Amino acid sequence: MERFDVLVLGGGPAGLAAALAAEEQGACVCLLEREARLGGILKQCIHDGFGLLRFGERLTGPEYADNYIRLLGGRNIAVRLRSFVTSLEKSGGGFAVTYTSRGGLHRLEAGALVLATGCRERxxxxxxxxxxxxxxxxxxxxxxxxxxxxxxxxxxxxxxxxxxxxxxxxxxxxxxxxxxxxxxxxxxxxxxxxxxxxxxxxxxxxxxxxxxxxxxxxxxxxxxxxxxxxxxxxxxxxxxxxxxxxxxxxxxxxxGLIPENELAESLGIPLDPHTKGPAVDARFETDCPGVFCCGNAVQVHDLVDYVSEGAATAGRCAALRALGKEAAPAPALPVEYGREFVSVLPQRLRPGNEPAACYFRVAETRGPTRLVVSQGGAVLLQKSYRRLRPPEMERVSLRPGGSGPVVFRLEDAAEKAQNGPAAAPL
Ligand SMILES: Cc1cc2nc3c(=O)[nH]c(=O)nc-3n(C[C@H](O)[C@H](O)[C@H](O)COP(=O)(O)OP(=O)(O)OC[C@H]3O[C@@H](n4cnc5c(N)ncnc54)[C@H](O)[C@@H]3O)c2cc1C
CATH class of the missing domain: 3.50.50.60 (FAD/NAD(P)-binding domain)
Incomplete structure (x- = not known):
């Protein structure tokens, strides 16, 4: 049976970024996409507004996708279009994957999986x-x-x-x-x-x-x-x-949109009721070792730039895992938060030197607010916002320490200014 180091499921912006990042680590990569063209949802988003963070300019969806598709040339990435993944199974040290394509059912094996299957509409x-x-x-x-x-x-x-x-x-x-x-x-x-x-x-x-x-x-x-x-x-x-x-x-x-996760569930990977995607760590690894999940499959994103960022991390870490180049991960630290949040991603962090990107959404629109992230009583991060709205996903970067949960909290900045130390300038 054909075998790859990393198999990426889905050829949208998440799958493209993950495949490129995995190949950059020296992995032999296969990308399976059920449609006839790469680009995912971006193919039909002909309005502009994509790529302001990633490329510093306002691109249309197809232009943004094309910036990644052009990078595939000459890489050790087997791209298979019109290839619909129907089942995943654990097999030996990796995974066996079945997909339908021209010529019927095919099977291949991979050392690690990146699920980048996007979301569907309600x-x-x-x-x-x-x-x-x-x-x-x-x-x-x-x-x-x-x-x-x-x-x-x-x-x-x-x-x-x-x-x-x-x-x-x-x-x-x-x-x-x-x-x-x-x-x-x-x-x-x-x-x-x-x-x-x-x-x-x-x-x-x-x-x-x-x-x-x-x-x-x-x-x-x-x-x-x-x-x-x-x-x-x-x-x-x-x-x-x-x-x-x-x-x-x-x-x-x-x-509304719902992350597409039937394949993750078929491997017994639990979904987070808040994000509706698999719970992951900052490397985007799920509870099933060797299975990574990114893009709209892990949580519905409003900015494609964050999709690409997270997916590149998932692809890189999947490659390191498959190639056996990864040091044993430090024990996971749970991320905790209250009802003022809809969700915080990732659901667990690990102590380390590299800062981890975290994304959160608030449950209700708020005026001046301070985000406080702490661990064992020590403040890891404070950040002030003029306004926070549920549709807008916010990003912060954290470097947690040795042990204990990482706690996300929101404070009314105006209230804090009256009751305690002066609030940082908004
Ligand atoms: C209408 C709309 C407007 C948007 N506007 C903006 C904007 O202005 N600016 C911005 O930054 N972001 C915008 N976004 C958000 C951004 O486009 C998405 O967050 C991003 O496209 C998600 O990427 P993805 O790769 O996770 O998912 P997708 O793009 O959905 O890609 C998933 C891919 O997986 C494939 N797939 C699924 N299941 C399987 C399977 N079993 N086997 C094989 N392949 C499979 C699908 O065919 C698809 O190609 C918009 C999104 C939408 C829907």
Whole structure:
């Protein structure tokens, strides 16, 4: 059976960065991608805004991906397209992988795996919209694929449910293509997408954002003819009497993304209920030694630059592991945090000299805030923020010491200034 040092699953920005970093360590690498082209979700993101941190310029999604794809030439990386991984098993000192491709089922072996399979969109099935099931209900990513890659306009007049970034970007895209976007409806009292997308995709195009509103019913025979919207109370329940019928031919859903992890689960790797991806350490290694996970598969990212950064670490560490060049890792230190956070990644750190990148999201929008990270009573890091919002993933760098959990805490900076030592300048 064919054998590689490192097998990378998925050819999006995470898989590309991981494969290149693994090969740079001298590993013999194979990258399997189920689609006909590399680039993952970036292929359909033709708007700009990618790469500000990584390349210092505003690139479109395909341009960002192309910067990595061009680097593959001449490397010891076997790229296999139209290759869909169907199963993983532990085998000897490594893993046996089965994938379908032209010619049927194939098997190969690898010393280490990097899972870079991205995420999928939540659909109408997961949000309980009542009514008929006519044609014309799309996820925002499907609508984006139709418009940007297939050249098909799926609507003349639509309603968008959910204010996630893909929905906001599609509100602008559909408007530019001549469709009317009646409005974006968001059940929460504040938008889920990045502030810059609210401004550039809705405000600049005069598209209304209806906060604390949802879609309660879809109506239409064969094709969507209207949707019923309603205001929701603080428990997200529709308020009787606030219903409104909105004529339209499509409902576009932008109601969240879920990391794609069936393959990780098939190896018995536990998922973190906060990130919905496998728990990892700062090397992006999961609880299953030799299996690394990165990009949107480990946690949904809003910036591709952070995807590439983390994936390069995962690829490098997978190669060192497969080549037997890795020193035995120091014992893991658990990362602890309270309800003021949605998540902190990684879920465990290890003492060492190299600073570890950590990413966090807050549970609610906050004004002036200080992040304090401590271990055994010693403060490892303090950082002040003017504002923190749940959609925006923040990054800090830490170097934890010998033992004990690493604790993340948020303090109201203004309160701290009154009650204790003066807050650092924001
Ligand atoms: C609409 C939209 C707009 C965005 N806008 C921005 C922006 O302006 N700026 C920014 O920085 N970021 C943006 N992002 C975020 C960024 O694009 C993503 O975080 C990034 O693309 C995730 O990369 P990934 O490689 O983890 O996943 P993906 O790009 O989804 O790649 C995963 C790959 O794995 C493959 N795969 C999955 N399962 C298998 C399997 N079993 N076998 C083989 N292959 C498999 C898939 O086909 C896919 O190619 C945006 C994202 C979206 C969706």
């Amino acid at each position: 659909t109408a099935r997961q949000i309980f919209v009542h009514g008929d099931k006519p044609a014309g209900v799309y996820t925002a990513g499907t609508a984006q694929h139709l418009v940007n890659l297939q050249g098909v306009l799926p609507t003349r007049r639509c309603v968008i449910l959910g204010s996630g970034d893909i929905g906001l970007i599609m509100a602008r895209r559909l408007t530019l293509e001549g469709a009317e976007v009646e409005g974006v409806y968001e059940a929460k009292p504040e938008p889920s997408g990045l502030s810059r997308n609210i401004r550039q995709c809705l405000t600049d195009f005069g598209i209304p954002l209806h906060l604390s509103h949802t879609v309660t019913r879809v109506l239409g025979e064969g094709r969507v003819e209207a949707v019923e919207t309603a205001r929701v109370d603080e428990r997200m329940k529709p308020v009787p009497g606030s219903e409104r019928l909105v004529p339209c031919d499509a409902l576009i859903l932008s109601v």
